[in-house]
Amino acid sequence: MDGGRTLMHDWQHLRVLLLDMDGVLWRGEQPLGDLPRLFQRIASLNLRVALVTNNATRTPAQYVAKLQRFGVTFPATHIFGSAQAAVAALQQRFPQGAGVYLIGEEGLARAVQEAGFRLTEGNAQAVVVALDRHLTYEKLRRATVLIRQGALFIGTNPDRTYPTPEGLVPGAGAILAAVEAATDTAPWVVGKPAPLLFQLAMGRLDVRPEETLVVGDRLETDILGGQQAGCATALVLSGVTSEAQAKAAEVQPDLIVPDLEHLLSWLETQRRHPGQHIAQ
Incomplete structure (x- = not known):
């Protein structure tokens, strides 16, 4: 070879x-x-x-569906994303019902909610940041304020880019860098x-x-x-x-x-x- x-x-x-x-x-x-x-x-x-x-943007079920489109049958129980790692980190530090603010997409939000945590924009005990293809300045502002008020800063993964057919595009790491710059706080990165x-x-x-x-x-x-x-x-x-x-x-x-x-x-x-x- x-x-x-x-x-x-x-x-x-x-x-x-x-x-x-x-x-x-x-x-x-x-x-x-x-x-x-x-x-x-x-x-x-x-x-x-x-x-x-x-990647924390999709749920295991969504990955199963994508694999099926490519002709592969695969069990959701054998798919592990950084959303699951973020949930494990939250479970180590906080009880169920704790408030969490998210920058992320459906896969992350669903995993956090199914684990019994409460999504909130105020009085959050943790801020979890992942890839968010609908990122806005308001989301960055809210995360910055909460972290500066003492919320734990968790990052799903440090990938600065990810590959697409048109080339490399910004990944979760690029968003983490923006929040870190605004808060002077390094994230606890739980993914690879x-x-x-x-x-x-x-x-x-x-x-x-x-x-x-x-x-x-x-x-x-x-x-x-x-x-x-x-x-x-x-x-x-x-x-x-x-x-x-x-x-x-x-x-x-x-x-x-x-x-x-x-x-x-x-x-x-x-x-x-x-x-x-x-x-x-």
Whole structure:
């Protein structure tokens, strides 16, 4: 497989793939490859899958519907987004019924409400900031006032951009930067690269980190987060990271491949011929 490289790892113990979605499975509404066939190949390797994304705009049910449009049937219980990580963080710090102000979209609002927290624009104990494609100055102003009054500042994820068919566009990290600049307060970021999302997924699938491969397109979130969770990591070049950027980065994955299809081909080779490396 030209253009890839791998570090040493015992791939024979691999049981689970934790896949990012944007930049790995699709870019916007454009699938990256024949997704039904790719999931069939994963099953043929006797591997289980969870989907782990920093995107908090959609609910698991909405991701299930998107996957179905691409011809893939997938359980909502195996989809983990940064909205769930934000809920876990709120549950650590506050009782049910606590007031929360949100900058975000439906996926985040629904997750927070279903966990028993109260959405409010005043007297909030926490402010949770995520990607919001309907962001206004008023939302930024309200978040700033609440945080300066003492509300806990939680960020779902630090992704400054995310890939679309027309190129990179602003992500949650860009909004976090604006709120941080206005409040002089750094957020508690609960999504990747924090290990919480990976830990939630591994707990659901009952696997250990050494049995898990994290697959993503971002070094600073997917790969670093996977490493902090104790997992092997694979970087795909189908999203935001180029091969040159990957080779020059301080964070180095166990494996660099062009896309998910090439990764599965390599794993199939490993099952047949353990220890074979990818040519540089």
